[in-house]
Amino acid sequence: MNKEIHALEIDHVSKTYRNRTLLGKTSAVKIIDDVSFAIPQGKTLGLVGESGSGKSTVTRLALRQEKPTDGSVRFFGTDIWRCDKERVRDFRRSVRMVFQDPYSSLDPRMKVRAILSEPLIVAGMDDKDEIERRLRRTMTKVGLASDYLERFPREFSGGQRQRIAIARSLILSPRLLVLDEPVSSLDVSVRGRILNLLKDYQRTNNTAYLFISHDMASIGFLSDCIAVMYFGSIVEIGSADDVLQNFRHPYTEMLIHSSVAASLSDRDAEPPAELPSHLNPPAGCAFYGRCAYRKDVCSHTPPRPAEIGDGHFVSCHFAEALAAVRGKETIRRDGEPEYAL
Amino acid sequence: MNRLLWVEDLSGHIDTPKGRLHILNGVSFCVHENECFGIIGESGSGKTMTALSVLRYAERLGFQIDAGAIVFEGEDVLGFNKRRLLHYNGGRVAVIPQDPMTSLDPLFTAESQLVETLRTHKKLTVKQAKAQAYAIAEKMRIAPEKLKCYPFQLSGGMLQRIVGAAAIACHPKMIIADEPTTALDVTVQLQYLKLLRDIQDEYGAAIVFISHDMHAVSMICDRIAVMYAGRIVECASKNGLLRNPRHPYTRALIRSANLSGEVRGKYDTIDGVPPDPLAKPVGCSFADRCPHSMPRCFAETPPKTTRDDHEVCCWACQKDESKT
Ligand SMILES: Nc1ncnc2c1ncn2[C@@H]1O[C@H](COP(=O)(O)OP(=O)(O)OP(=O)(O)O)[C@@H](O)[C@H]1O
Ligand SMILES: Nc1ncnc2c1ncn2[C@@H]1O[C@H](COP(=O)(O)OP(=O)(O)OP(=O)(O)O)[C@@H](O)[C@H]1O
Ligand SMILES: [Mg+2]
Ligand SMILES: [Mg+2]
Numbered sequence: 001m002n003k004e005i006h007a008l009e010i011d012h013v014s015k016t017y018r019n020r021t022l023l024g025k026t027s028a029v030k031i032i033d034d035v036s037f038a039i040p041q042g043k044t045l046g047l048v049g050e051s052g053s054g055k056s057t058v059t060r061l062a063l064r065q066e067k068p069t070d071g072s073v074r075f076f077g078t079d080i081w082r083c084d085k086e087r088v089r090d091f092r093r094s095v096r097m098v099f100q101d102p103y104s105s106l107d108p109r110m111k112v113r114a115i116l117s118e119p120l121i122v123a124g125m126d127d128k129d130e131i132e133r134r135l136r137r138t139m140t141k142v143g144l145a146s147d148y149l150e151r152f153p154r155e156f157s158g159g160q161r162q163r164i165a166i167a168r169s170l171i172l173s174p175r176l177l178v179l180d181e182p183v184s185s186l187d188v189s190v191r192g193r194i195l196n197l198l199k200d201y202q203r204t205n206n207t208a209y210l211f212i213s214h215d216m217a218s219i220g221f222l223s224d225c226i227a228v229m230y231f232g233s234i235v236e237i238g239s240a241d242d243v244l245q246n247f248r249h250p251y252t253e254m255l256i257h258s259s260v261a262a263s264l265s266d267r268d269a270e271p272p273a274e275l276p277s278h279l280n281p282p283a284g285c286a287f288y289g290r291c292a293y294r295k296d297v298c299s300h301t302p303p304r305p306a307e308i309g310d311g312h313f314v315s316c317h318f319a320e321a322l323a324a325v326r327g328k329e330t331i332r333r334d335g336e337p338e339y340a341l
Numbered sequence: 342m343n344r345l346l347w348v349e350d351l352s353g354h355i356d357t358p359k360g361r362l363h364i365l366n367g368v369s370f371c372v373h374e375n376e377c378f379g380i381i382g383e384s385g386s387g388k389t390m391t392a393l394s395v396l397r398y399a400e401r402l403g404f405q406i407d408a409g410a411i412v413f414e415g416e417d418v419l420g421f422n423k424r425r426l427l428h429y430n431g432g433r434v435a436v437i438p439q440d441p442m443t444s445l446d447p448l449f450t451a452e453s454q455l456v457e458t459l460r461t462h463k464k465l466t467v468k469q470a471k472a473q474a475y476a477i478a479e480k481m482r483i484a485p486e487k488l489k490c491y492p493f494q495l496s497g498g499m500l501q502r503i504v505g506a507a508a509i510a511c512h513p514k515m516i517i518a519d520e521p522t523t524a525l526d527v528t529v530q531l532q533y534l535k536l537l538r539d540i541q542d543e544y545g546a547a548i549v550f551i552s553h554d555m556h557a558v559s560m561i562c563d564r565i566a567v568m569y570a571g572r573i574v575e576c577a578s579k580n581g582l583l584r585n586p587r588h589p590y591t592r593a594l595i596r597s598a599n600l601s602g603e604v605r606g607k608y609d610t611i612d613g614v615p616p617d618p619l620a621k622p623v624g625c626s627f628a629d630r631c632p633h634s635m636p637r638c639f640a641e642t643p644p645k646t647t648r649d650d651h652e653v654c655c656w657a658c659q660k661d662e663s664k665t
Contacts, residue, residue: 051496051497051525052487187384214530
């Protein structure tokens with residue numbers, strides 16, 4: 001067994017939503033299908049995947065906002081759905097979240113000062129000067145002037161709001177921080193500052209991060225492990241180096257290759273996509289419709305995850321073959337960027 | 342090429358209990374028919390506020406215009422009355438807002454909202470509108486069943502695309518897209534950008550593309566403007582700006598954008614913070630973060646100089662030029 005302490009373990013978790021349609025029928029859609037991963041204390045798992053693949057749903061399951069239909073979620077070894085109230089309260093105190101949408105996650109009636117000091121007061125801090133010092137220090141860290149403390153959330157630009165949400169999540173040292181696209185609304189310079197801040201913060205506080213982003217550069221910068229999601233399942237997971245440089249799933253390949261300034265005309269070569277549907281899930285591999293390497297077997301047999309290296313799992317019938325096709329090709333690290341279309 | 346939108350020396354402020362915030366300090370640019378015009382710049386530099394001013398939404402947020410002009414197809418936008426405005430907004434000019442939920446109603450399904458938008462701006466039967474809604478959703482790579490969902494049942498990227506679909510569906514003359522791709526993974530983003538470009542070709546719409554994402558901007562824009570502290574500090578063709586950036590802020594921006602890909606270790610950032618909008622700007626607002634600043638930069642606002650259609654507001658660049 002692994003001796004590392006796991007801050008968060010997602011163990012064979014599935015989630016099915018049942019919705020009543022207008023006609024009174026219920027439809028069941030399986031959004032998360034048998035997802036497993038673990039994040040050691042003080043480490044970061046980067047979660048990437050196509051829009052709508054279920055990343056935000058995974059965060060809701062990890063934070064105990066929704067109950068998994070199957071499987072278990074453990075926080076430092078405790079199953080958060082099978083434990084006493086005291087443990088649940090402890091869990092709530094130890095986890096923080098930065099939401100994908102910076103607009104609806106801040107209470108519009110509260111000034112920034114109140115938004116940031118609330119968690120400190122709830123935690124029992126009553127020294128006014130100490131609170132003030134903490135607030136100012138945190139604001140500077142995220143690159144905002146301290147007189148912004150007197151403003152309401154609506155008076156900020158999108159990126160400024162996101163930084164307030166990040167400041168709020170860091171002000172009480174959490175043991176697990178879930179970040180859902182925290183940097184996508186930030187310009188590169190501020191993004192760099194926030195990513196550096198998150199990295200330093202993790203080093204000093206030993207916080208575990210579940211970090212969601214579609215920006216492969218930020219993912220590579222912050223993650224120790226990377227999981228790639230497609231249509232509700234993890235299709236590839238492994239150490240950051242394995243996934244970024246020795247990726248074996250065709251979708252990972254697509255993500256990594258299009259993250260370098262690619263030309264639009266090149267993209268035309270992608271096969272016309274057939275959208276997988278939740279109401280009528282594909283019998284075989286969900287990526288079949290977009291895959292450049294597909295064979296007959298992919299259309300009727302879903303691939304199972306196979307370990308191809310130490311802790312590196314891939315769900316693809318042709319993971320081995322793919323490595324041979326691609327040879328030694330890895331992410332491009334240098335060279336002139338090309339802008340021409 | 343014909344000028345479609347022309348913004349000249351637009352300045353404006355918001356009054357708060359703490360004092361006056363100088364948010365736009367002389368924004369000038371023009372957008373030609375059929376072109377894709379990009380605006381990039383630091384968070385809080387006034388990109389959204391510029392877009393909202395062009396749409397005449399900004400005044401509802403307490404934004405007051407002090408000076409300047411906005412001209413669309415030869416008409417004075419700031420002088421429009423209510424009736425003209427109704428025709429202008431959503432009809433001739435459509436916006437894809439930064440926050441998708443501002444334009445979606447949580448109580449209605451995506452389908453009914455798309456159909457509603459289509460029917461308000463075009464004379465269509467419900468059946469026709471539905472057919473169009475599904476056609477455009479397919480182009481956006483949204484599965485048909487997702488149109489039957491309420492906003493809370495959709496992912497962040499789907500919401501963003503639904504809002505985009507609604508704006509595009511009515512074939513406006515100009516689309517202002519305010520960071521429309523922030524919640525999309527790269528593969529979907531490429532398709533989205535391509536769709537925007539197709540629409541541009543097909544219907545001859547101009548696009549104002551606001552973003553902080555250099556990759557996205559460099560993929561679809563013909564010309565790019567760089568905004569800093571409420572001013573456009575540089576504006577040029579795509580290649581002119583990316584290959585030959587002149588303003589020190591643009592250069593720093595391109596450096597930290599790391600366009601060639603992979604980063605590990607430390608991220609490149611631009612030191613310092615943007616100026617406080619409470620202070621009335623004197624001189625160049627980038628001066629105290631700029632490696633090339635001279636005494637003059639702190640005292641006088643640099644005027645716009647143009648060479649080969651490449652506009653820049655910078656004293657240091659002017660000095661370099663006079664030497665050569
Ligand atoms: N309450 C719900 N009822 C039904 N379906 C839902 C519900 N919530 C989410 N879904 C569906 O679950 C899928 C995954 O959504 P999720 O928000 O987790 O995606 P995501 O990976 O975060 O995508 P994005 O990158 O676009 O934010 C989507 O297809 C969405 O429509
Ligand atoms: N309602 C408001 N009241 C007071 N100040 C505001 C208001 N709305 C915006 N501001 C301020 O105006 C400035 C410009 O905001 P704007 O939203 O235009 O920035 P932006 O360039 O779009 O940034 P981002 O990339 O973060 O979205 C910011 O400093 C912001 O704090
Ligand atoms: Mg999401
Ligand atoms: Mg904005």
